[in-house]
Amino acid sequence: MKRVFNFGAGPAMLPEEVLRQAQSEMLDWHGTGMSIMELGHRGEHFKKMAEQAEADLRELMMIPDSYRVLFLSGGASTQFAMVPLNLFHDKKIANYIDTGIWSKKAITEAKRYGQVHIAAQSYLENGVWRVPEESAWNLHADAAYVHFTPNETIEGIEIHATPQTGSPLVADMTSVMLSKIIDVNHYGVIYAGAQKNISHAGLTIVIIHEDLLRELMPPVPTLYSYQLHADNHSFYNTPPTYAWYMAGLVFAWMKQKGGVTFFAESNQRKSKLLYQVIDQHPAFYKNAIHPSCRSTINIPFNLKNDDLTTLFLEEAAKNNLSNLKGHRLLGGVRASIYNAMPESGVLALADFMRYFAKKYGS
Numbered sequence: 001m002k003r004v005f006n007f008g009a010g011p012a013m014l015p016e017e018v019l020r021q022a023q024s025e026m027l028d029w030h031g032t033g034m035s036i037m038e039l040g041h042r043g044e045h046f047k048k049m050a051e052q053a054e055a056d057l058r059e060l061m062m063i064p065d066s067y068r069v070l071f072l073s074g075g076a077s078t079q080f081a082m083v084p085l086n087l088f089h090d091k092k093i094a095n096y097i098d099t100g101i102w103s104k105k106a107i108t109e110a111k112r113y114g115q116v117h118i119a120a121q122s123y124l125e126n127g128v129w130r131v132p133e134e135s136a137w138n139l140h141a142d143a144a145y146v147h148f149t150p151n152e153t154i155e156g157i158e159i160h161a162t163p164q165t166g167s168p169l170v171a172d173m174t175s176v177m178l179s180k181i182i183d184v185n186h187y188g189v190i191y192a193g194a195q196k197n198i199s200h201a202g203l204t205i206v207i208i209h210e211d212l213l214r215e216l217m218p219p220v221p222t223l224y225s226y227q228l229h230a231d232n233h234s235f236y237n238t239p240p241t242y243a244w245y246m247a248g249l250v251f252a253w254m255k256q257k258g259g260v261t262f263f264a265e266s267n268q269r270k271s272k273l274l275y276q277v278i279d280q281h282p283a284f285y286k287n288a289i290h291p292s293c294r295s296t297i298n299i300p301f302n303l304k305n306d307d308l309t310t311l312f313l314e315e316a317a318k319n320n321l322s323n324l325k326g327h328r329l330l331g332g333v334r335a336s337i338y339n340a341m342p343e344s345g346v347l348a349l350a351d352f353m354r355y356f357a358k359k360y361g362s
């Protein structure tokens with residue numbers, strides 16, 4: 001058997017310890033004589049597991065009691081609609097910060113339900129992308145909410161500070177939830193598809209302040225209501241049970257390793273190492289993001305000689321460094337280094353990048 005270092009952006013690498021535990025529990029979960037996939041979600045066994053997973057997530061992120069945690073399906077993309085459908089009511093305008101492809105998808109969806117005001121947009125200057133300083137954001141004062149994407153998974157652009165806004169702050173944290181310390185108190189809604197840093201595909205976690213819960217009117221489908229899911233503890237219909245269970249294993253693994261602080265520090269070291277190699281070979285590699293907003297989690301870069309990209313990817317794969325191909329819209333290379341990517345994987349990639357630049361650089 002061989003395990004590679006998987007730098008894919010999502011579905012992404014999971015911790016080997018977690019996969020082994022899931023494997024060992026596959027046929028007989030906790031003496032039930034069946035796999036957890038085969039358990040009814042309303043039974044005592046599943047309920048206990050589900051509650052423990054939520055309790056562990058609350059502990060990891062220090063989520064206050066005034067917030068509900070929802071375990072939903074539909075992916076982060078469904079949240080692009082659920083957010084406006086639930087948060088637009090008397091106010092029908094929302095501020096959106098446009099920093100990349102995922103922001104734009106959220107914006108396109110929100111426009112179907114209300115007015116979108118683009119308060120700030122990333123821009124290209126001297127060949128590098130940057131996000132305007134928060135003081136330069138042109139926020140509409142009387143908006144229902146402010147939506148932003150703290151980490152643009154595709155471009156590798158991150159807003160490192162938490163914006164201070166008058167209206168409720170909504171964040172698509174699909175690629176950063178649990179990878180750094182955040183203060184939940186600053187947010188109205190946090191959502192994340194699980195397949196990047198939390199579990200496998202199929203689960204979406206929503207953390208929402210209870211003041212934002214309200215009843216929705218037809219023709220909005222029942223299942224698009226946050227309040228409905230909150231009232232039913234995410235058991236209105238069948239939740240993605242196996243993904244919920246895997247998330248629970250990941251939360252327990254994180255706690256045992258030292259919680260979010262441990263991973264935040266490790267992710268800082270990991271990203272620093274890769275940016276260092278890129279910056280030390282300016283004639284060979286290039287990352288097109290201003291240092292102030294470089295992502296800690298998704299590190300895209302190009303080879304100055306693009307003809308070498310295919311060879312780079314092939315040779316990397318031979319060295320067990322997999323899924324480094326950049327997003328189909330951008331090309332180049334992208335290393336996604338979520339919590340499950342050990343520092344040894346990033347060290348191996350950094351070594352390979354140095355070797356490759358030396359071998360093929362002029």
Ligand SMILES: *Cc1c(COP(=O)(O)O)cnc(C)c1O
Pocket residue numbers: 010074075076077078102149151152153172173174175193194196
């Ligand atoms: C991956 C990703 C999405 C899309 O998630 P789905 O679960 O496929 O809908 C949305 N936003 C961000 C920031 C992402 O990284």
